Structure formats: C-alpha cells, structure tokens
Amino acid sequence: MQASDARDGAGPDDGAAIRETMNIVIVGHVDHGKSTLVGRLLADTGTLPKGKLESVKATCDRTGKVFEYAFLLDALEAEQDQGITIDAARVFFRTDRRDYIIIDAPGHIEFLKNMVTGAARAEAAILLIDAAEGVQENSRRHGYLLAMLGIRQVVVVVNKMDLVGYSRDAFVDIAQEYRRFLAEIDVTPQHIIPVSARAGELITGASAQMPWYDGPAVLEAIDAFEKQPARHDLPLRVPVQDVYKWGHRGDDRRIVAGRVESGRVRVGDEVLFSPSGKRSRIASIEGFNLPAPPQEVVAGRSTGVTLTEQLYVERGEIMSHVDHPPSVGSGLRVKLFWLGRKPMTRGRSYKLKLATAETAVSIAAIHRVLDASELGSSTGKDRVERHDVADLELHARKPVALDLAHEIEGTSRFVIVDGFDIAGGGIVSEVFDGPALGQAARDASALRRARLGHPATLVLIAGDPEAPELRDLGRALERRLLDGGHHAYAALGLSHGAARALLDAGLVIITIDDADAPALHAAAEELRDAALARVVVDGEPGPEDISIQTGAGAPPVEQLLVALAERGRLRS
Amino acid sequence: MSQLDELEDQSVYIFREAYRHFKQLCMLWSIGKDSTVMLWLARKAFFGHVPFPLVHIDTSYKIPEMIAYRDRLAREWRLQMIVGQNREALADGMNHTRGRLTCCRALKTEALRQTLSGEGPRMRMMPDGEYAEETEPEPFTGVIVGARADEEGSRSKERYFSPRNHANDWDIADQPPELWNQYKTDFAPGTHVRIHPLLDWTEINIWEYIERERIPIIDLYFDRGSGRRYRSLGCEPCTGSIESCARTPGEIVVELRRTNTAERAGRAQDNEAAYAMEKLRREGYM
Secondary structure: OOOOOOOOOOOOOOOOOOOOEEEEEEEEOOOOOHHHHHHHHHHHOOOOOEOHHHHHHHHHHHHOOOOOOHHHHOOOHHHHHHOOOOOOEEEEEEOOOOEEEEEEOOOOHHHHHHHHHHHHOOOEEEEEEEOOOOOOHHHHHHHHHHHHHOOOEEEEEEEOHHHHOOOHHHHHHHHHHHHHHHHHOOOOOOEEEEOEOOOOEOOOOOOOOOOOOOOOOHHHHHHOOOOOOOOOOOOOEEEEEEEEOOOOOOOOOOEEEEEOOEOEEEOOOEEEEEOOOEEEEEEEEEOOOOOOOOOEEEOOOEEEEEEOOOOOOOOOOEEEEOOOOOEEEEEEEEEEEEOOOOOEEOOOOEEEEEOOEEEEEEEEEEEEEEEOOOOEEEOOOOEEOOOOEEEEEEEEEEEEEEOOOOOOHHHOEEEEEEOOEEEEEEEEEEEEOOOOOOOHHHHHHHHHHHHHOOOOEEEEEEOOOOOHHHHHHHHHHHHHHHHOOOOEEEOOOOOHHHHHHHHHOOOEEEEEEOOOOHHHHHHHHHOOOOEEEEEEEOOOOOOOOEEEOOOOOOOHHHHHHHHHHHOOOOOO | OOHHHHHHHHHHHHHHHHHHHOOOEEEEOOOOHHHHHHHHHHHHHOOOOOOOOEEEEOOOOEOHHHHHHHHHHHHHOOOOEEEEOOHHHHHOOOOHHHOHHHHHHHHHHHHHHHHHHOOOOEEEEOOOOOEEEOOOOOOOOEEEOOOOOOOOHHHHHOOOEEEEOOOOOOOHHHOOOOEOOEOOOOOOOOOEEEEOOOOOOOHHHHHHHHHHHOOOOOHHHOOOOOOEEOOOOOEHHHEOOEEOOOOOHHHHHHHHHHOOEOHHHHEHHHHOOOOHHHHHHHOOOO
16 A cells, blocks of 8 residues: 555544445335435434434425435435435445445336446445335345345345234245345345334344344444455456656656556566557556655555556556456356346447446347346347346457456446446456467357357359359359348359368358369368358259249349348348 | 545546546536545546646635635646636626525526536636636536535435536436446537546545645635634635634544534525525536
8 A cells, every 4th residue: 555554644543543434235125115224224323413304304394294214315305205215325324333335225116227326336235125015026136236246245124024013924934035035146145134214123222022033233234244355465457547648847757547456566567468468567656645656556546657668558458467367358258237228139239348448349149138026037038128137148349358257356347338328237257259268269150150140151052153144143142141241252163171261260152063062061061050051043952952043033142042041041 | 445545546536537538628626625635636646737627616705715725726736727707697796695596506506507618708827827718618528526425415316427418407317327437428419427536525534635645725724713714615605614723634623523513504505495405406506
C-alpha cells in the first residue's frame, strides 16, 4: 500500500479511527418488507441523524399519511405514492463492529435492473421472505442472481412472523423449502432468521414471541459477515484504463494507468500485456501527493506505471506477470442475465465490455435459457428475453484477455451493451480460440462455423468442367451465396488436399467434376460438420443427389438454393 | 487498505472512465469541501493535472471569500476555469425574498442548464488570470458532480454515471443498471451524463481525507475566532453558520463523530417544502 502507510504525521486517530465498511444488499419479493427492516435497523440502533425521523414524520403529517419505517428509505415522493421501492437506496448504518452501507434493492420485477445494480456492489446479502406469502417468484430469481453476481454470504430473513402468529411450523416450512432451492444453485445460507420488522422482533436481540428460535438476531448475523479476503495473492491483473502523456509543464512521463484487480507489482518486474503479447519492465510507479515514490502497488489500488520500453499499449489490454498470463480468446462460454427490453437474439451485434476491453460480440450458440423463477430450463429457446438467465457461447470480433469466473472475478465479469444501454451482464465460464486450451483446434473449427453462420459444404456439380451451362450455374450459385452472406468459393480442378483445406476453413465450395470423384468425396467425409452435396443437372439422380431440371419452372440456381437450404447447408 | 484508500481508488477509477469516454467533459466546482476534495481526486487520477474545465455557477450571492478562493486556486493549480451565471434573472432582480426555491431554480438550476448546454454565457479564465466570455461554447456531454449519497434521500438513488435528457431531467424510475465497474458511457445525442465520483463518501470521510492529504480547503469551514463556522457553503442569505470551535479538519472530524444533526440543516431551501430537494434535483440541481 503506497499511500497511507508511508504517510507520517497524519494525526493521532487516523487509522485507528477509520473503521471497516461493508456493503450489504437486502433483496426479496415486492412487499415482503425490505424497507421496513432497514428503517427498523436504523431506528433501533440510533444510527439516524437527528431530525431525519422527525422530518419524515412531519412530511407524513403534512401529506396525510400514517408513518411507516419504510418511509425513512422511500424518501422520494414517487415511491411513497406507490408504496414500492424504485431504486436501490443506499443507507449508512453503524454497529459496534463496523460501518455498513445498506443497499435496499427493489423487489418489484420491473425494477430488477436496479436490484442487480445494488447487489453487484454488495459483499453480503440479506434475502427477505414474507412468512405469510412464502417463497415467491422473485425470492428464487433473486437467489439465483446473487449467486451469479458472486455474492457468497447470504442470510435469509423470514419477515412478518407476526402475521402467522409467530408459528414455528410456518417458519420451518418456508426455511426448508428455500434451503432446498438454494442448495440447487450452490448457495448455503449462513442463517435463516424468523423476524417481525414492524414489531421489532429478532432485529437487535432475542424475541419473547419466538422463544423456540435459538439462532442470532439480524444484527448479530450481519456483524458475523466476513470481509472478502484481499486479492493480493492472486496473479497480477491490471486492466489498462488509459495511457497518459501530458507533455506540458515539463511532464514527459508516459503513464499506463489502471486499477490493480488482483496481485501486486513491483518496480523492476517484467510484465506482459495481453492480448497484444508485448513485454516490458516496470520503470516506476506513479502517483500524486505521495511522500515517496512507491516501490510496490497491490490489489485494489488505482495506479499508474511507466515502462522501461516505449510500448504502444492500449486500453483494454491486461497487464500481468509473464508467467501467469490471463486467457485470450474470441469464443466465450458465458452465463448471462438479460435486462434489456428488447430480447437478445442471434444475428445481432452487441458491445461486450469486460474490465476495460470493448468489442463487438454476437451469439454463436445458445446452450440453455433458464426461466430463473422456476429454474426450469428451456433448451429450444433461440433468444434471451428480459429477466432470463442463459448459458451462451458468444463470439467476439477480436480476441479479449480475461480470466474465468472461478479464477479471478474482476476480469471474468462483463456487461453487454445494446444500443446505448447496458442490457445484460454475466461471467465467463470458458474461453476458446486461445492458448489457454489444448483442444484449440477443435474449438477453432466450431468457432469458424459459428462466425460464418453456415456449415462447410462441398457442392459437387456432376459433369464436364468445360460445359458452359454448368460453369454458369456454378458462378451464379457462388454469387447468390456471397450476396446472402455466405463464404462461397467456386473453383475447378480441386485436389483432395485443397478441398479438405477449404472445407476446414468453413467455406461453401462449388466445383464441377466427375460424379464419383473419389478425392472430393473423401475430403468431405474426413471432416466433422462438412458435407458433400452432389448435384445432377438434367440427369439420372442417385438417392442422395440433388436433382436440377433446366426445363420449365424455377431457374436452376433457385432450385439448387432451395435444395441446399432443405438440407441445412445454408445460413439459418 | 484503509477505507479512505478504497474511496480514493474508486473515485480515481471513475474519473479515468469519465475522461476516457466523454470528449466534452467538465466538472462542477462549487468551492465547497466536497467538490474541492473532488478536484484533488482529479489531480490524483491524472497525476497532478486536471485535463478538463471546471464550471462554477455564480449566483452573485455567494459569500465573497468563496470567489477570491476560487480564483486564487485556479491560478495556482492552472485550472481551466469557467463561470456561468443567469444574467437575465439577475438583471430582473431575482433574489431569495421571491421564494427560496424560485431563486434556486433561476440562479442555480437554470443557470447551470444554460451553462452546460452553451446557450448561456460562459466566462473563461484566460492565461493572465482574467475572465473573458467564451465564443461558440459547445455543450458538455459529461458533467462531473460532487454529490454524496449520504447527503439526503434523493441523492442516495444516484448512479455513478447517471444520464440526463436535454432538459436536464432525471428519470429516477428508469435508470440504467450499473454492474461492478461497468458504467453507462454510451449515450444518445442530445443527452448528457452526470458522473458522481464521490457517491460513496460520507461527510466524515471528506474531512478525514482533507486532513490526510492536507488539502487547502476554504477557511469558512473553520472557526476563525467567533465561535461559529460553516458546515455547508452556499449563498450568503440562505446559509447559516453553526456554533463550533473547530479550527482544523481533525477537530471537525471529532465534532462530527459526536453530532447527530443533518449536514444540510443550515441550508434553508431544503426545509422550504415537502420533497424540496428531490424536486430541485429532478430539474437538474446539483
């Protein structure tokens, strides 16, 4: 840590007086009482600034409303009118243990993006369930999203116990049902606590109403959350945010600026930039108003370095040590949630933002779309709709440096921008088309296929390569395919090797040769996903052949296109 | 890592994102403690430089020391200083006796809107330290603002990057999602984005940081012998001082740890009507 440790004379209570802070999100179905719980926590612990409670009460009097604890948070007129939280309000709150920023996230499905926004900032979560209503759609959806957002510490609070007569049986039923659900998505709640936020039961201490419960009250459970371990010991990752050279007032430093996502870096270290692969050494670590030039900078810090070589590095690259580089690839297997009003569809281009990198992406394959509320998967779905969670393969237009979700979180998370808006977010679970995987070759041909949007096909027109009508047909087909976005290539006299290479490259090859040209048949058979489409014009077709008649009806090229489409050899 | 380090790192990250993504970027500097800390953080982010102009909305009713302090620091730190004012309203004699909210709307909200869009006059500090009117001002598309979430209810709803339409409206119910360190940096023509690097800071954090970094804050915040000081700065007629003997940032931190009074209690416009601040903010108030 370069700044505070090195600084002396910062005052006797600097450091000792600076307390630990933790971000906590409270999520749950609409009307299950989140704002009431937070309002109660604030009031019961004396955290409210003087005048706040009074001013909200006075506002209620003036506008003719009965005061509720929820109003402390729902300080906005619009919200009090509708009785629902619109956004994730941040509330500052303190216990003896530490300071908290409580993010009260809206439970209404319309505001899922606000809930996700709040939760993405949190280190721990309280999931609220209404004892009278039980586990609802959003109870499940929120549980699922918390897991995807990387929040591992979860406490479940079953609220409104007063409405079920503080019944132990009612509590146990809900607790069991929800625990089962969370287990399916690998979330283990630290506690499940029965409370009444309105009546103040089990918020800050034991409850006379629920003597059968022997676990902690909400406040104790919150204080039992642990800070995330520092990321100093993971491999070094510094996503390049910008490169500055001010060049005036005598400042000629060329500074590579960024935030250390993980690890640590020292002056003199050899570093690698990915995906460009450029290398250099750290000449200096720069800062402003620091007592001495830092020799080391660690995870979490926004910093800047100069290099011993004058390299052209760009925003979006990741600086690492040479021996622990990130993965690089343009094929990404991801888990993603979608918030956009317009569904995410195939054939459309989106912007991916991962760490500081940006690139165009499109859907290469849809593996699974989950209806998060039911956790039922629908494999047949070919689009990702608002509030869906999906398992996808994305193809990026240029390679991206990244890590996988279980390795380093900060460089595995991404958002998808549709138009001007962030419409989705997710984590990368696998990357291909890069040095990270041994099966790169296999994945590369799958990736090519995904990128081109059609399978590799050898269209063999049976006949004399010199026949003008066949050559016209071949050229017409090539042109039509190219116009339709296919990668088509018409060639004569192909050898086995050439045909095989062109098919491996994913092309639609059009050639004219003997109907039983064995070299070409072999080339098509040797490659997975490639196929031979044998075309017979005005002749006697075999059982597998495409038969084209030049007489009446559609022109030969149209007949050929229809036949290829029927066989699934064209872009879908 | 201390909490102040974490806050500093996050603010610096936001500054760099803003500078990277917005060609027409400016920062609002009210001369108060928050936006002066923000100015310091900009120098942290850009290694001693401030690579965008600072905008101050001068209502003409500011405490006079504020203007002197502004111009002194602007010269010392070689800041690109822009001052905006609603000249029409002032010529018409606008003042707080016509209603505090009416006055705020005209001299702050409307003045800010005109200054940002370039419709109103922009006075720019020249190399000689004097102000001259800018010719052909271009609209700003990114505006850095020192709002903190703990100030009052409506500010706690803000994003780090918060879009505003051409009329400066803030659509609270339909804000973009903000995930991890990814912000809204794409925007439609005619809109602009407010950027809030101080969103997570509390009033105490601000003073702790001023103390740690030795930031030369305006001395109206300190007791200069009268037993009173300002806790929040604004226009002279509408800003009250508080009873306090705090003479240093450290003493203010100690005092704040003991107090339970809201920070803006001395700001008269907040108490003017139900939801006053929210209304002002929806219309573009800082």
